[in-house]
Amino acid sequence: MSNLQQDRQLLEKLSPSRMLLPVVIGLGVVGFMFWRSYKPGDLAPLADARPWWLLVTLLVLLVRDLGYVYRIKHISEETLSWKQSLDVIMIWEFASCVLPSAVGGTAIASFLLNKEGIPLGKSLAYVMVTAMLDNLYFVVAVPLVILLAGDYIYPHEALQGGFVLTLKIAFGLSYVFTLAYSGLMAYALFVNPHSVKRLLVRLFSLKGLHRWRRRAYHHSLEMVHASAQLRGNSLGYWLQAALSTAFVWTARYLVIGCLIAAFVPITAGTFGIIFARNLIYKVVLLVAITPGGAGFAEGAFPTFFRKFAGSDTMTNFILLLYRIVTYYLYLVLGTIFLPRWVGRVFGKKVVKEVMAS
Template sequence: MPVTQPTQEQQLLDKLRPSRIVLPVLLGLSVVGFMFWRSYKPGDLAPLANASPLWLLVTLLVLVARDAGYVYRIRHISERVLSWRASLDVIMIWEFSSCILPSAVGGTSVAPFLLNKEGITLGKSLAYVMVTALLDNLYYVVMVPLVVWLAHEGLYPDENLNSGFMTTLKVAFGLSYVMVTAYSALMLYALFINPLSVKRVLVRLFSLRILRRWRPKAYQHANEMVWASTQIRGNGAGYWLRAVLSTVFVWTARYLVIGCLIAAFVPTTPSEFTMMFARNITYKVILLVAITPGGAGIAEGAFPTFFGKFIGTPTMTNFIVLLYRIVTYYLYLVFGAVFLPRWITRVFGRRPEPGSLGL
């Protein structure tokens, strides 16, 4: 209702104000700067002179294809209620919110509001966001056994690493897979089979004394599953096939970026390229548990551990870390700062005052 619009708008602006860019940029660049300072030796960047134009072009095409895939997917999942422009705005702001909020929160907390302000009912907005989250999780659930089979022990970095760290990483990887699988199964059952029974189980579970403090959030999430189930039932096989294929496309492109960047500067064999793709899966676990906005600082610091062996010198590794974060992270901070004011102007019919954006 019009009366609640200022409150909703302020909540969005509080989460997405561009001033939040400062902390992740400082964290990320400080870590990369320190790594360069510690490792730089004259001549280490010589491979830059032999960069492959073909692989640089492939990297650019993969990045563009990934974003185009995201735009197509949200437009398709929203049953084409969103225009192409609205879909692009939603994806850019969604990515921006993922960059400035902790990885555990991501853009999912903002996405329903974005869709709702594009004229989609709240129930359907929640349903569409849940569908994207479910498909993303299912991609992970299916891909992990595949990359484990392909990479075996090579899935984990083991070069001169502390055995305690390796054990912790393997345990974290295993636990994350079990949790994502269990949550995906719960969502599938709740959305397509019996949402009310899942709601009852969640409410009873979070009524236990040890979990009682999270009961309101659990109750809200259970209600959202019930609403989402009502909204998405009845979609045909064609709808789900395109949603699944677009999800496979965008996540595969997302995981290909690192391999393409490395191949642009360092000769890479097909088996090494496959290994880099596989290691992205374990690298993602580090980002999932990161408490900093968008994993800033942690993503940069962990990168050499997972991919340094494929690159060579620490200095070249640090250069590729910086380049990777520029094209997959810092670029979206810039895009968000550009798209967000334009989106507010279009959706709310006025330009936000500079102070309201935290500038």
């Protein structure tokens, strides 16, 4: 298969026509939840809304996206211009919306960077850096929020004891896996990538894991190449990359608390618990098989945040706002940025083919 054919197959995965399924699923679930829960007077808190919290929400979203743009520009060692960085981030976010949560936009990120003129080896290295830093944020943040929020991090009020225990076990396993994977990536990138390559190949040669041996081999090769590309970067480079990662993920987890505070009075402690529950909520969404977690995100939201939002109807209303500003907004932005980017990189003829597919 030629490179052009491979490029077109990847672009087809980003076709705006793929928006239809997640939109129908997501809005269908929210509509059903409204229909099932609505009672006259449930939306009375809207009359006492605090508009400044909605402005804070938009500001958080704006600075988060600017943080993402800065991070990719910095991690790419200033290879990308500000405009290129903005295009990459907007299309990356769009890809996260139209691909299953378990895949996410990372699968398309190295393709975007490569088409912006960055060699494939460096593109893979930069994407691996973002993935490693994202995982490390989770590894560092979880102990901190558990220390601050304690057992309130789990939705005891919405789940029976057995389900809470299952959630705790799943969350604990995800943390251990993320910790191990982050440590392995860090060791491969900074210490000895070849030993990690040998370890992965041997591990996935065992009976029962053999089917993933080829994928593990290719992933280990990417680690070796990434290590070679990234060696020599200064401590300042890594500090800025880590701080920008912490900034964007913290902003990401603030959105739900800001939206709830716009309609329901909450204390600083409650805001912190909402922030903490975001970490478990996001882990649950990782198992979603639908594009952008559509349906799963809506269905799981009340379990974690109904306690803080008030009535079921208000919970659903805040959920709708949350999905608008963190999901549907990026679907719309993707339909704006993607054709412009494809036209700049591939030409107008390919734009028509992608938009029509």
